Amino acid sequence: MSDDKHADIAAMSFEQALAELEAIVSKLEKGEIGLEDSIDAYERGAKLKDHCEAKLKDAQLKVERIKLGPDGAVSAEPFDPAS
Amino acid sequence: MIDTLPDSPSNVPVFSVGELSQAVKRTIEGTFERVRVRGEISGFKRHSSGHLYLSLKDDQAVLAAVCWRGSAARLSIQPEDGMEVICVGRLTTYPGQSKYQLIIDQMELAGEGALLKLLEERRRKLAAEGLFAAERKRALPYLPRVIGVVTSPTGAVIRDILHRLADRFPRHVLVWPVAVQGETSAAQVAAAIRGFNALPEGGAVPRPDVLIVARGGGSLEDLWGFNEEIVVRAVAESGIPVISAVGHETDTTLIDFAADRRAPTPTAAAEMAVPVRAELELAVRNADLRLLQALNRGLADRRKYLDALARALGDPQTLLGTATQRLDVAGERLGNGIAAYLRQRRADTAARAARLTHPRQLLQAKGRDLAAQGRALDQAMTAALHRQQARQERIAARLRPQLISAELRDVGERLRRASLDLHNCTGRRVQNAADRLAAQGRLLESFSFKKVLERGFVLVRDADDRPVMAAAATESGQAVSLEFKDGKITAVVGATAAPKRAAVKALKPTQGSLL
Known part of the structure; x- marks a missing residue:
């Protein structure tokens, strides 16, 4: 159920997720959220954090070079600038 | 010169390269012994030997020039790239490289460089179209997934960018290789920018989230491609935010005005593209x-x-505990109190009982007291009797019975006589009184009207039972009562004349004369 409630997070960009996470933290720190809601907010915050971490983990340098076919079609091939 | 090919179709003499070069050299140096030439300084270099190497150019041609150390020291200006100058010197050739060059003796400033002037004109024109407007600038994505780089695939620039990206935040990088110098450079750069924008979302080749257009430092001419309108327009029209990083920090090209961000170096562009x-x-x-x-x-x-x-609410356990404790203490004190009270009362009672005298003792004591008092009384009575007896005896001794007897006899005689007198006197007085009383009684009786009635008189009384004393006191018809010696009757006045006289007589019963 909570997965459905936070399904929108999956589509979020890193900065959206981080911004909402920080907003939730700020609200919680100011005590602006009631007890029940604060637990919901925490759950959402934790999910946002997971999402952010997943985005950060997905950090691999992959370098490709654009190659134009004879018909102008664009493709990519591995590229090593040292070579 | 001596040899000719046997089948040569021409009799034109054949020069050796050296001969020709020397011929050209003589011609050029003879013809352009002293010239004044105007152009913009480009590719200026001061060699460690003190010689100056540079090019003079305009928008059509480039002329290599050199200023030997001796002349350089005497120049009135410090030459630098982009400077529009007029140089005085002579042309010479350099047969070893098939080149010719100007040997500069003098140099003077000729005002704003023609290329810079052209650049400025173009900038104004494109700015007037709004291509450089601040509101066209888009924010760079915070964390791009894919970064497109338009640059030469060789050289330091792409390596610097990739290194810095790897350091900060490794990403998927797509390099679109282009020539960054030369006549085709501008067209290739523009095509690459448009090509990246043409990539569909979710296609086989991912569409970049941000573009970097980069080139290393170089002369104004080297960077000229990035001033071309086609490049500037491609950047301005790009749907993907563009970071320009062309030349060094002091170099300014028109692409910098159109780009969303301008980076001073390719490395700086990488830093702008991704966070750490x-x-x-x-x-x-x-x-x-x-x-x-x-x-x-x-x-x-x-x-x-x-x-x-x-x-604040209070712990019921505690509240109850306290109350229970209070109850316990009170109960204990109550028990103790009763016990103590009873003990106390018992002790009091015992003490009082101890103080009580037994009735037998009391009776004995009282008996003893009584006996003592009885004895004392006896003694006192005896003593009193003795004293009385003694006194009576003393008085009796003084009594003389003969005196009393004589006196008694005398008194007795007197009493006897007085009594006799009294008796005589009294008898007489009583007889007299009786006689007088009988006489008075008779007299009284003779006065009574009853006696008159017995003599035939009648007493008349009115209705109020009062005696009627006169005829005038009657009236006709008055009811009266008539008392005779033997009783009463009633009558009415005025009936007859006969009884009138009798009635009048009867009305004077107290008259003494009737006696």
């Missing part, structure tokens, strides 16, 4: 930590508040 992953990890960890702390503190605060309220 470690910092983001820190930020996420930080936020996560604060999230947990904030939640826990919120819970702890509430728990503390709840505890405070609960304390």
Whole structure:
């Protein structure tokens, strides 16, 4: 159920997720959220954090070079600038 | 010169390269012994030998020039790239490289460089179209997934960019190789920018989230391609935000005006494109930590508040405990109190009982007292009797019975005589009184009207039973009563004349004359 409630997070960009996470933290720190809601907010915050971490983990340098076919079609091939 | 090919169709003499070069040299140096030439300085270099190497150019041609150390020292200006100058010198050739060049003796400033002037004119024109307007600038994505780089696939630029990206936040990089110098450069750069924009979302080749157009430092001419209108328009029209990084920080090209961000170097462009992953990890960890702390503190605060309220409410156990304890203490004291009270009363009673004299003793004591008092009384009575007896005896001794007897006899005689006198006197007086009383009685009787009635008189009385004393006191018809010696009758006045006289006589019963 909570997965459905936070399904929108999956589509979020890193900065959206981080911004909402920080907003939730700020609200919680100011005590602006009631007890029940604060637990919901925490759950959402934790999910946002997971999402952010997943985005950060997905950090691999992959370098490709654009190659134009004879018909102008664009493709990519591995590229090593040292070579 | 001596040899000719046997089948040569021409009799034109054949020069050796050296001969020709020398011929050209003689011609050029003879013809352009002293010239004044105007152009913009480009590719200026001061060699360690002190010689100056540079080019003079306009928008059509380039002329290599050199200023030997001796002349260089005497120049009135410090030459630099982009400077529009007029140089005085002679042309010479350099047969070893098939080149010719100007040997500069003098140099003077000729005003704003023609290329810069052209650049400025173009900038004004494109700015007037709004291509450089601030509101066209788009924000760079915070964390791009794919970065497109338009640059030469060789050289330091792409390596610098990739290195810095790897350091900060490794990403998927698509390099679109282009010539960054030369006549075709501008067209290739523009095509690459448009090509990246033409990539469909979710296609086989991912569409970049940000573009970097980069080139290393170079002369104004080297960078000229990035001033071309086709490049400027491609950048301005790009749907993908563009970072320009062309030349060094002091170089300004028109692409910089159109780009969303201008980076001073390719490395700086990489820094603009991605955040530092470690910092983001820190930020996420930080936020996560604060999230947990904030939640826990919120819970702890509430728990503390709840505890405070609960304390204020009071623990029923404690309340009950206190009450129970009070009850216990009170009950204990009650038991003790009763016991103590009873003990006390018992002790009091015992003490009082101890103080009580037994009735037998009391009776004995009283008996003893009584006996003593009886004895005392006896003694006192005896003593009193003795004293009385003694006194009576003393008085009796003084008594003389003969005197009393004589006196008694005398008194007796006197009494006897007085009594006799009294008797005589009294008898007489009583007889007299009786006689007088009988006489008075008779007299009284003779006065009574009854005696008159017996003599035939009648007493007349009115209705009020009062005697009627005169005829005038009657009236006709008055009811009267008539008393005779033998009784009463009633009559009415005025009936007859006969009884009138009798009635008048009867009306004077007290008249003494009738006696």
